[in-house]
Amino acid sequence: MLAEVDEAPERRRLMNAAVSDRAVEAWLSMAELPEAKELVAMLREWADAKDAKDAEDAD
Structure with missing residues:
Protein backbone atom coordinates (compact mmCIF):
# COMPACT_ATOMS: atom_id res chain seq x y z
CA MET A 1 0.00 0.00 0.00
CA LEU A 2 2.80 2.41 0.90
CA ALA A 3 4.51 1.92 -2.46
CA GLU A 4 1.29 2.37 -4.46
CA VAL A 5 -0.55 5.17 -2.61
CA ASP A 6 1.24 8.35 -1.53
CA GLU A 7 -1.52 10.12 0.39
CA ALA A 8 -2.17 8.98 3.97
CA PRO A 9 -5.95 9.70 3.88
CA ALA A 41 -7.65 -0.74 -7.98
CA MET A 42 -9.95 -3.32 -6.40
CA LEU A 43 -9.80 -1.56 -3.02
CA ARG A 44 -10.51 1.81 -4.66
CA GLU A 45 -13.58 0.35 -6.36
CA TRP A 46 -14.87 -1.05 -3.07
CA ALA A 47 -14.09 2.18 -1.18
CA ASP A 48 -15.82 4.27 -3.86
CA ALA A 49 -18.90 2.02 -3.71
CA LYS A 50 -19.02 2.36 0.08
CA ASP A 51 -18.62 6.14 -0.15
CA ALA A 52 -21.48 6.31 -2.68
CA LYS A 53 -23.71 4.16 -0.49
CA ASP A 54 -22.89 6.25 2.58
CA ALA A 55 -23.73 9.44 0.66
CA GLU A 56 -26.99 7.89 -0.57
CA ASP A 57 -27.90 6.80 2.96
CA ALA A 58 -27.24 10.32 4.25
CA ASP A 59 -29.83 11.80 1.85
Missing part, protein backbone atom coordinates in the same frame (compact mmCIF):
# COMPACT_ATOMS: atom_id res chain seq x y z
CA GLU A 10 -6.32 7.60 0.72
CA ARG A 11 -4.28 4.76 2.25
CA ARG A 12 -6.54 4.87 5.31
CA ARG A 13 -9.66 4.77 3.12
CA LEU A 14 -8.31 1.79 1.19
CA MET A 15 -7.24 -0.05 4.34
CA ASN A 16 -10.78 0.38 5.68
CA ALA A 17 -12.06 -1.13 2.44
CA ALA A 18 -9.57 -4.00 2.84
CA VAL A 19 -11.12 -5.07 6.14
CA SER A 20 -14.75 -4.65 5.14
CA ASP A 21 -17.13 -7.62 5.08
CA ARG A 22 -17.08 -7.51 1.28
CA ALA A 23 -13.29 -7.67 1.20
CA VAL A 24 -13.05 -10.47 3.75
CA GLU A 25 -15.45 -12.55 1.66
CA ALA A 26 -13.36 -11.84 -1.43
CA TRP A 27 -10.06 -12.67 0.32
CA LEU A 28 -11.45 -15.98 1.53
CA SER A 29 -12.58 -16.95 -1.96
CA MET A 30 -9.27 -16.11 -3.68
CA ALA A 31 -6.56 -18.69 -4.17
CA GLU A 32 -4.00 -15.86 -4.15
CA LEU A 33 -4.01 -12.08 -3.85
CA PRO A 34 -3.79 -9.98 -7.01
CA GLU A 35 -0.69 -7.97 -7.89
CA ALA A 36 -0.27 -4.65 -6.06
CA LYS A 37 -1.72 -2.34 -8.74
CA GLU A 38 -4.71 -4.61 -9.29
CA LEU A 39 -5.24 -4.91 -5.55
CA VAL A 40 -5.21 -1.13 -5.09
Whole structure:
Protein backbone atom coordinates (compact mmCIF):
# COMPACT_ATOMS: atom_id res chain seq x y z
CA MET A 1 0.00 0.00 0.00
CA LEU A 2 2.80 2.41 0.90
CA ALA A 3 4.51 1.92 -2.46
CA GLU A 4 1.29 2.37 -4.46
CA VAL A 5 -0.55 5.17 -2.61
CA ASP A 6 1.24 8.35 -1.53
CA GLU A 7 -1.52 10.12 0.39
CA ALA A 8 -2.17 8.98 3.97
CA PRO A 9 -5.95 9.70 3.88
CA GLU A 10 -6.32 7.60 0.72
CA ARG A 11 -4.28 4.76 2.25
CA ARG A 12 -6.54 4.87 5.31
CA ARG A 13 -9.66 4.77 3.12
CA LEU A 14 -8.31 1.79 1.19
CA MET A 15 -7.24 -0.05 4.34
CA ASN A 16 -10.78 0.38 5.68
CA ALA A 17 -12.06 -1.13 2.44
CA ALA A 18 -9.57 -4.00 2.84
CA VAL A 19 -11.12 -5.07 6.14
CA SER A 20 -14.75 -4.65 5.14
CA ASP A 21 -17.13 -7.62 5.08
CA ARG A 22 -17.08 -7.51 1.28
CA ALA A 23 -13.29 -7.67 1.20
CA VAL A 24 -13.05 -10.47 3.75
CA GLU A 25 -15.45 -12.55 1.66
CA ALA A 26 -13.36 -11.84 -1.43
CA TRP A 27 -10.06 -12.67 0.32
CA LEU A 28 -11.45 -15.98 1.53
CA SER A 29 -12.58 -16.95 -1.96
CA MET A 30 -9.27 -16.11 -3.68
CA ALA A 31 -6.56 -18.69 -4.17
CA GLU A 32 -4.00 -15.86 -4.15
CA LEU A 33 -4.01 -12.08 -3.85
CA PRO A 34 -3.79 -9.98 -7.01
CA GLU A 35 -0.69 -7.97 -7.89
CA ALA A 36 -0.27 -4.65 -6.06
CA LYS A 37 -1.72 -2.34 -8.74
CA GLU A 38 -4.71 -4.61 -9.29
CA LEU A 39 -5.24 -4.91 -5.55
CA VAL A 40 -5.21 -1.13 -5.09
CA ALA A 41 -7.65 -0.74 -7.98
CA MET A 42 -9.95 -3.32 -6.40
CA LEU A 43 -9.80 -1.56 -3.02
CA ARG A 44 -10.51 1.81 -4.66
CA GLU A 45 -13.58 0.35 -6.36
CA TRP A 46 -14.87 -1.05 -3.07
CA ALA A 47 -14.09 2.18 -1.18
CA ASP A 48 -15.82 4.27 -3.86
CA ALA A 49 -18.90 2.02 -3.71
CA LYS A 50 -19.02 2.36 0.08
CA ASP A 51 -18.62 6.14 -0.15
CA ALA A 52 -21.48 6.31 -2.68
CA LYS A 53 -23.71 4.16 -0.49
CA ASP A 54 -22.89 6.25 2.58
CA ALA A 55 -23.73 9.44 0.66
CA GLU A 56 -26.99 7.89 -0.57
CA ASP A 57 -27.90 6.80 2.96
CA ALA A 58 -27.24 10.32 4.25
CA ASP A 59 -29.83 11.80 1.85
